Amino acid sequence: xxxxREHGLSEDQLLQVLHLKRYESADEGRLLRNRQNIMxxxxxxxxxxxxxxxxxxxxxxxxxxxxxxxxxxxIFLLFALLQFVGVDRTNSEASxxxxxxxxxxxxxVMLEEExxxxxxxxxxxxxxxxxxxxxxxxxxxxxxxx
Amino acid sequence: xxxxxxxxxxDDSQWVELAQQGDTAAFDKLVEMYHSxxxxxxxxxxxxxxxxxxxxxxxxxKAFEALPRFKRRSSFYTWLYRIGINKTINYRKKRNRxxxxxxxxxxxxxxQDEIYHDLSSKGSPLRNLSLSELQLKLNExxxxxxxxxxxxxxxxxxxxxxxxxxxxxxxxxxxTVRSRLFYARRQLxxxxxxxxx
Numbered sequence: 001x002x003x004x005r006e007h008g009l010s011e012d013q014l015l016q017v018l019h020l021k022r023y024e025s026a027d028e029g030r031l032l033r034n035r036q037n038i039m040x041x042x043x044x045x046x047x048x049x050x051x052x053x054x055x056x057x058x059x060x061x062x063x064x065x066x067x068x069x070x071x072x073x074x075i076f077l078l079f080a081l082l083q084f085v086g087v088d089r090t091n092s093e094a095s096x097x098x099x100x101x102x103x104x105x106x107x108x109v110m111l112e113e114e115x116x117x118x119x120x121x122x123x124x125x126x127x128x129x130x131x132x133x134x135x136x137x138x139x140x141x142x143x144x145x146x
Numbered sequence: 147x148x149x150x151x152x153x154x155x156x157d158d159s160q161w162v163e164l165a166q167q168g169d170t171a172a173f174d175k176l177v178e179m180y181h182s183x184x185x186x187x188x189x190x191x192x193x194x195x196x197x198x199x200x201x202x203x204x205x206x207x208k209a210f211e212a213l214p215r216f217k218r219r220s221s222f223y224t225w226l227y228r229i230g231i232n233k234t235i236n237y238r239k240k241r242n243r244x245x246x247x248x249x250x251x252x253x254x255x256x257x258q259d260e261i262y263h264d265l266s267s268k269g270s271p272l273r274n275l276s277l278s279e280l281q282l283k284l285n286e287x288x289x290x291x292x293x294x295x296x297x298x299x300x301x302x303x304x305x306x307x308x309x310x311x312x313x314x315x316x317x318x319x320x321x322t323v324r325s326r327l328f329y330a331r332r333q334l335x336x337x338x339x340x341x342x343x
């Protein structure tokens with residue numbers, strides 16, 4: 001009763017009033033038209049619908065989501081297989097590595113591009129002695145003052 | 147009108163499965179099963195039958211589009227109901243909250259209801275209000291509530307859904323549901339009390 005004095009309406013009376021809303025009823029004809037409109041729109045969506053890749057995956061891979069452990073195991077196996085195939089390809093002659101084809105570039109041009117300029121040494125200074133012996137070994141020349 | 151809670155089981159699984167594969171006839175069956183309840187929900191939330199019709203259509207269309215992603219972690223009706231609540235709240239945010247009321251007619255059976263007799267009897271503070279006035283005042287008071295407060299009143303006091311299921315649908319704790327219900331009722335008591343002074 002104290003609540004009623006404070007708010008003018010008791011909680012029980014409020015619940016009784018709310019109960020009356022259950023007697024509000026929609027016009028059957030309007031509801032039927034509404035249902036027809038819904039289905040018209042749904043059919044038009046269905047006609048123009050192309051399932052996305054994700055939806056197709058979900059439709060056909062329902063088991064993947066139902067039993068994630070099998071899905072994860074499959075992913076693991078796929079990665080292991082890819083790794084195996086990748087290693088095999090890298091080591092084979094048909095490797096997918098990138099090689100530069102240098103055959104069209106003249107040797108002089110290539111040398112000139114990488115040419116570094118060193119000061120000319122006096123003629124009497126020799127850095128290396130001529131190959132001696134039969135094995136073609138180059139020996140460092142001894143430094144001599146004239 | 148008897149309301150069923152969102153979790154009430156109906157044998158809709160076969161229709162849901164077929165509809166998920168794009169069978170529109172199966173979806174039509176689902177619309178037939180749940181149309182009235184979704185309309186009632188949106189109408190009670192908006193107190194405007196044109197808005198309720200638009201919203202009901204939006205809810206079912208959205209459900210059809212999202213059906214392939216429905217994982218059946220809840221019942222189809224709970225899922226549909228949640229779409230209905232979210233759509234209605236977003237709809238009201240986009241549009242003018244103070245839209246005029248457009249009410250459905252009261253069934254004449256209300257006059258046979260004992261509760262109506264109590265409310266119109268001598269001792270009731272509401273006895274001077276006619277049925278249509280009472281309906282209007284109640285709907286005005288409902289639209290005066292915030293969305294979150296109106297949602298719990300509609301779900302609990304009008305549709306008879308228990309607190310824990312409301313908590314699941316709305317995504318809050320049971321304590322929050324109780325608290326919202328308490329404050330919503332206090333506000334309704336105050337608003338309706340204005341008319342009986």
